[in-house]
Amino acid sequence: MSLEESIEMTVKSCGVELYDITTAKENDKNIYRIYITSKDGVSLDKCAEVSRLISPILDVEEPMSGNYNLEVSSPGIERKLKKLSHFKASVGEKVKVKDIATEVYKGELLTADDEKIVIKTEFGDETISYDSILSAATFFEW
Known part of the structure; x- marks a missing residue:
């Protein structure tokens, strides 16, 4: 073990x-x-x-x-999302995701399955595969 x-x-x-x-x-x-x-x-x-x-x-x-x-x-209100379980547990929360093209997506995490996530941004729904995510975290709007 x-x-x-x-x-x-x-x-x-x-x-x-x-x-x-x-x-x-x-x-x-x-x-x-x-x-x-x-x-x-x-x-x-x-x-x-x-x-x-x-x-x-x-x-x-x-x-x-x-x-x-x-x-x-506790990881706190704003926490890094690294594992599949982190993304799945954060559905419905606000997230900020940076992809390998260094695009940044901010919005509500709508879904998280085994291959990808979908974020509702101000420009529409964005689908991002896990292998293209550089960093991700939840965020809190004050």
């Missing part, structure tokens, strides 16, 4: 879903970030619970060389 699979099982045992795992370097500190989601939202207590349960796993299988900080949080 991979480290990610172990983390995912632990996260699910807490009643939430694993959204993403990222690594970063901020102020000369390595950070191992685990993002979790739930239909009911994610509380600070839930993040602490997941962190307590994952910490021993990371003591055995170090995810990064050297010292690092573990952070567990």
